[in-house]
Amino acid sequence: MVGGMFAPPRWAALLATPLVTLGVAIGPADAAAAHPSTSPAATRAALDPALVAGRGATVAFAEQEAEHAVTTGVVLSPGRTAYTLAAEASGRSAVQLDPGEYVEFTLPRATNAITVRYSIPDAPDGGGITAPLSVGTPGGTRTMTLTSQYSWLYNQYPFTNDPRAGLLHPDWWITECGCVPAATTPVPEIAKPFRPMHFYDEQRLLLGRTYRAGEKIRLTARQVTTTIDLLDSELAGAPKIDLGAVNVLLFGADPTGRRDAAPAFERAIAYAKKVHRAVYLPPGTFQVNRHIVVDDVTITGAGNWYTKVKGHEVALDTPDPDGSVHTGVGFYGKAGGSRNVHLADFAIEGDVRERIDTDQVNAIGGAMSDSTISGLHLRHTKVGLWFDGPMSNTSITGNVIVDQIADGLNFHTGVTGSLARNNFIRNTGDDGLAMWAEKTTNRGNTFDRNTIQTPTLANGIAIYGGTDNTVSRNLIADPIREGSGIHAGSRFGAEPFAGHLWITDNTTVRAGTYELNWNIGLGAIWFYALDKSIDADFRVTGDHFLDSTYNAIMLVSDWPVKDQYSINGVHFKDVRVDGTGTSVVSARAAGGATFENVDARNVGAVGVNNCGSFHFTPSGSEFTLGDFGGNDGGWLGPYVPNVITCDDRPAVVPPPAPSSW
Template identity: 35%
Template structure:
């Protein structure tokens, strides 16, 4: 009997995966797809995982792995497959709107599936019902539904298990969740990989059903993404960062200094380099090849507060390359720590830094890159904090059948005229057709109104290529399945006005929304998630920088949502916050994980204000100017804490700062307006806190709070500070304090109202 084409390609694919060699067919793997194997949010809440850090797998922007292998289907026939569980030997079949498993009935077509290649993933369509495996409504079981083209919930990717030769089937929308079975249910489940590995292992077999004319796309199997090392914290990013103070310079070092209102206090590492005379330079030896540059800088403000625009010279290996354009238009706020007035006359200057970004000619590895103040670079001074160098891949191609905002809808890049009406018309037409919107390379202006999006995917050529610019460079999600990928938003916000929604993204995200490879800069907030309901929002592989308020705020009942592998720098309020205000729904089951936050010039790196079963995990927080690195607080009129709040495997470097006449600790628990209970804080590094390492205070009780495996090194004042208004009970186990500026512990709390329980393994106090 002659093997079918599908069987032949499956066999070849398994050989490729086992040998870890390049397969010749297929296209590039989609950049930036992240597939962590840790616990993810589910509708029923989140449990506390084991102490071991999960392994997050993230594809970098520049791939060196083998191309994605594809399995060719014969043009004249459709091959049906069956999906068999390795542990139980049962098969997935369709039962009404539910996927179930049972013993195979070869005559029952509900056991047969078509694998559709769809936008870099696979959809499983049932032969009998015509519906798809999906987790759209986040039920306890895997659903069978008719689907919309923009839905991510019915899309799946495959991880090959080389030990067993089986396949793990991972959801592309909630990519921390996989298909699995348990013996207690006849329906198919999804979630974090279970303890029984076989329950999530599958083999895909050729069915023996009759072949019919092909009407679907080519099935595809994706290679697993490379893993971050176990225990990694923070985002895996495609650029290398060069600190100015680590380079070679004839300029002047400023800092280190953490005094609010000084430029050095807002610099990465609290040190930067000043170039003030012609010929002053700072230079670096490049480690890897790059074709893009980001420079974080300060130049003076204009006397009236509207900024100046000047140049700085870029040299590569001693040869002039080009001028970099720098502006202080979006920087320099006045009025002290709590204000962002654009009035130099009132004093209290802060918020000094901004960034410039540019694609450049290729800079080889090992080259000397120099930033120099030449005689025609006429700013009074240039303060250079850091340089990011990145190799950016060529622009992406338009997805098939997407409407182009240029060729289909009339937008014109680079002409300085308003493209907003053309883009909105494209969005509306795409919704009516059930397709998506394509933003080609170029800069498009939005000067009259924000964009309203519902059930539409908006795809750009890449965050370095496709840009929406202007005061109304904003997207409002008006329903469900608002999908955004691979473009930048560069706003025109010049101060903070909380009456104005000057945010890159607004409104609740409904069901099934996703941001991937998005860059937001010069807006008030990156994404203010509310008003409106949100369930299952995914924000991944994105950058939020130089903002006047929050990076992302999960608000108004946002639930089962995740921000992952994203980078935040120079935010003007909490970089990442989950705020559950009492007038809205309860934020439930959200997670911030594998993110990096640098130099928030106001407020925290991470914060949770009320809500149920929310988590902060595996993040890196560096150089907080005015507030804690992590704040868990019953404040801002939030809903009560419920379930278990988990803060684990995070690193806080030079966190904590002065604001509102307080010296905030690097990690702070504050029961200001209500009780806080069931709090788990473990596996935390607190290094060089400005003031105390851990601070606990508030007028209400703190109970069932456990601190475990905490390292507090070189705190500026106390290792642990417990203020006099604290009540309740906290347990510390394996908490180490080393080299405090004052004492390891200062406990002001009255013994009648507060109990500090010392578990085993504490060191230094």
């Protein structure tokens, strides 16, 4: 119990033990001296920006890690073990404050708006609490209201808000006891709360004036233990005004958020379509508790700091035909698909606190062809943007997508010729960006120059089947569990991979997670043949894999199908691997891959961990590695073409921090 609230028992020691550095115990009174800010400069994904130049989204804000700021609290020791506050933090560390303690940031540039990523305890019975945080500035002190109502999930997929719940699936394998509880006598006692996760949330605040670079922002906990992960600071522009558009206020929309604005929105949209004008959402908070269906319309706001469309999640009297049992705020394409939809410059904030996969409670949904979505800020919905094709030629650019229960964005089923570029995604409960070619292939789509941080489940970027798709110039950091940085998988009933998949000039950092079901570590990039073989033209070119927890590259098939499916046609060229806990390549499938100019350093174990399909034949592994030359670091040469070097669970040697190549 912390301040009368719930904290997981397994964290009790962490919460009570002082930080230890070089054998010297450092308590809260010493923390400020021990962890001063050496520079007001911001980082990107907790790295020197020079290490990731040209990759990831260009954003309006500067991101600063709390563990590098001045604090009277305790800096959490870095860690990557799932279900801990450190593991879910950006850079795998944060600052924990008891009431009265603070963390102070030096602004790197002029600022009038901040975002705080934080965690506060859950209520004892789940459901979350609220607590104040003091925001001290040279102009005075303001109060930011924090909440854990959208945090703290527990148990097995699809998770629960109840920390006291027993296993949701007692017939599933449990790594913690190495058993299937329902088939085990005596049935093991599973510690509760079981697998707490999704601890962090974000809150934004306009400061009311502009502060100069070098001035201080001090965050002080007031009522409960408060963990601060980072501060984003930015100079928000003035509200945008569109006098030529159809203003929703003229149709009765309430900008105070007290009355339902959905009917006024719909009247304004209908009128705007008649007169061929855009719809304007002025500054304010507009309550919308259901889907707004959009087709052949442009809707713009005053900017996502100023215009907020916010709604409650509403239980339906009877389930919809698609299986939804709730509705909520969202802009959706019409049945059969919409076209020429343009949404820009406002925020959508939902009220989704549990994951129900059949619910359509996404910020953007349906199908929208020949459309653009830009400048939105999306949070607290199930998925930021979930598109069910067929649809084509849609661009999703310059959006911020945070604090989702499931994916950030998913191109699902028959999406073609579409683009997601320059989006910032943080704290998703499933894949940050995904293309899922279920039933109908996805073709010719691109994920380019996006930043994905701290997905609490699954992958930063995942491609499930499809044809001629591209993943380029993205930055992916700190995946937490059951997934990794970049993933290509023949799974979830996806159509086969065909044509090419180009994975070009991306960077992952601190990727490669522990896979619960297999009890092994995943690669920062991993290829998985589960439903069928992978034999399309896969080219991984110019990618950088930094500080990988386990191996940098994994090619794997599940044990029951390892003799049915293989992985072929994967080509690695001009790749840099800087730091692995185990190997550069882990092969746990039949097939083969080629390597050219793949340079590696700070490798924790052997360069190649080649198990093939585990038959250990006299002729070598069933997985072949082709050396196309220029592979520096000595990691590949001794192991080609198919030397068996199988160590099922090699010891992990944490690598040093990444540095300039």
